[in-house]
Amino acid sequence: MLISHFHHGPVSAHPHDYPDGAHQERHIHREAQLLYAMCGTMRVVTAQGAWVIPPTRAVWIAPWIEHEIFMSGKVCMRSLFIDPELSPANLSQCCVLAVTPLLRELILKAVQAPRHAKNPLIQQLMLEEIASLENLPLHIPMPEDRRLQGICLALLQTPDHPNTLEDWAQQVGASSRTLARLFQQQLQMSFNAWRQQLRLMEALPRLIAGQSVQSVADQLGYGSARAFSAMFRRLLGHNPREYLSALNQLSAINASR
CATH class of the missing domain: 2.60.120.810 (Jelly Rolls)
Known part of the structure; x- marks a missing residue:
């Protein structure tokens, strides 16, 4: 349209x-x-x-x-x-x-x-x-290769899926080396980097809705809130609480307009 x-x-x-x-x-x-x-x-x-x-x-x-x-x-x-x-x-x-x-x-x-x-x-x-x-870095690119598409679509549905790239390789009928090469060629990032981006995208709406950092970390398959916070800081430059505090301040300013 x-x-x-x-x-x-x-x-x-x-x-x-x-x-x-x-x-x-x-x-x-x-x-x-x-x-x-x-x-x-x-x-x-x-x-x-x-x-x-x-x-x-x-x-x-x-x-x-x-x-x-x-x-x-x-x-x-x-x-x-x-x-x-x-x-x-x-x-x-x-x-x-x-x-x-x-x-x-x-x-x-x-x-x-x-x-x-x-x-x-x-x-x-x-x-x-x-x-x-x-x-x-709030973008999740999608690949063209059908094997990678199957992996990415499965992770979009279940972001906390524990499979490693070696596990996926057995399921889609390609070596882990081939899949790693395709991730770099088609998405310009590694499998782990793509999965981190996805988890960050899934985390933001949940955090903004009021869920605790620990709860979101557990839902997305992180071993601890500290590990999740480290990933969050690496990608967005702030830990979750700092990021949400800044968003809340800006949202309050906008709401007063």
Whole structure:
């Protein structure tokens, strides 16, 4: 399904709120989209992979990428739609971005007063901010090889599955060396790195929903909360409590707007 926002101008801002469990069916648009989560967690899924967007973060969706969106918790979605000709050159693929306080204010202003989104100076400032945002490791790529697809789909359904790559090799009829090589060739990461990314994606909505670090660590197959926290810090730069505290502070600021 094609959805177009071009008639609103080169940059337009749109607010949408969704209840827990809501789903935007697969669709495409000719514009690029910066999808920002004021509150709630979203998961964007394409043929190439999945991206999880915690509150106060954003996902960049390149033009003409078919995608669907799943909501976890009440979601306050704020979107910028940008003419493809104005899209930053370094954002040719989907990715999760860390939104700066300045860009957050620009997005909220644009949503509240559409004239701000039409101001050429504000447009240029928004685009420069977007181009400079930090890319966060909240992406799960999907492979093309059918053997790897079987492994990845099984883990998507059961993220705490204990199988090693050697165990999977026996099930799919390929050597562990072949599978390791295919992971690097098709996904540019090892099997263990892919599984860590998946577990991080699964952990965020659970932590944001109020589950304890220990409970989430147990659910995702970690031997201890310390091991889980170490993985979390390695991928996101903060331990779970620090990360959630920062999210809560930003969410409180957004809620007061």
